[in-house]
Amino acid sequence: MLPCSAASLKRLTAPAAGGKLFHAYILEGGRGVDKLRAAETFAKAVHCVGAAPRPCGICSSCVRAEHGNHADILYLTRDGNSIGVKQTEDLQARLRGKPFASARIIAIVDEAERMTPQSQNKLLKTLEEPCGGNIVLLLTVNASLLLKTIQSRCILLRLAPAPGAKPGAFAELAADFVPKLAAGGAYYELSRLVGAVTERDAADDFLDALELCLRDALVAACGGARGALARADILRLIDCAEEARRGLGNGLNVKYALKTMILKMLSHRFGG
Ligand SMILES: [Zn+2]
Structure with a gap:
């Protein structure tokens, strides 16, 4: 898996470090680009309670995130070939609740293009009425594979592979x-x-x-x-x-x- 470029990561984490955040982003990058890692770096930067530049990598929040057990970083991944309605509803229920350990919940939807149209329509509700500063990150190889209505509710960030990375x-x-x-x-x-x-x-x-x-x-x-x-x-x-x-x-x-x-x-x- 290729790391995403420093410029892409900086673009991603800059609003996180500065505090101005949108409630939904599409992270688009080739199949070989490590979008999940990029999304996790973003989530860490948002939750980080250490000194700048964030993520600091050493505060309690960063350490929990690094170990994959931060209570306010949620993952939605495909079950079989697709991400179904039930899974999406479960995530939405969590997003309507309160964060456990920080100011907001961040949901990472891996391979978002695997969401069935019904799932995407469900999720649309969350994107239209975001609650409590929560953030949804939709990871995809191609944003145009998502419903137009979803695309229009998100900020699109294109992740480039790191220069010199071997594809x-x-x-x-x-x-x-x-x-x-x-x-x-x-x-x-x-x-x-x-x-x-x-x-x-x-x-x-x-x-x-x-x-x-x-x-x-x-x-x-x-x-x-x-x-x-x-x-x-x-x-x-x-x-x-x-x-x-x-x-x-x-x-x-x-x-x-x-x-x-x-x-x-x-x-x-x-x-x-
Ligand atoms: Zn930190």
Whole structure:
């Protein structure tokens, strides 16, 4: 699992340290990005009773959180393949109660895209009528997989992988793919390159690695480096990768999602 970048974490914990907090956030990041760790760091920073910079890591609250037994940090994770209505209702009941050990309760919903539409509609009530300064953190690979009504009630924070983090087994493949794309590689060549990616998990990993490569290229392009791809082109390619990720999230066949992505990338590349 990749750590999320220092900049992302700072963005996340800054309001926590300063006291101005919203009641609901979506933390969006690739499958390989450690969103849970980022959410826990946020929760620790909010609950921390030690000296700044928070989380201090040594106060009683930080230590409890670190050991996973802070009474006011709640987790909602999938049961089987999805997060159902009953689970969501249980969480809401807790959120209506009082915090035990601090000023507010923080609920972390991992893989929020696994919430059934019914669960999301249930949760909406909590987001519309937040109680007692409680905070809900929705972790997801892609915010657009959540209901629009949910999205509109949350602040969206995009978590980037830490620069230089190794995105797993597909780093090399992605590092090979991007220059070939930039050099005007043919469809069959690019398609053959990703031929080994047939499983859903592998496809997610590959897209993580691909996005990381593209973001590196973007940083270089923004820094004035002369590369084969212009900034606008790279942004389009990232959009194509994100679209493929959404497609996979919606159950699209892996081969089809990647094929479509490559065709879109090739058609976009020299669009200006
Ligand atoms: Zn602390």
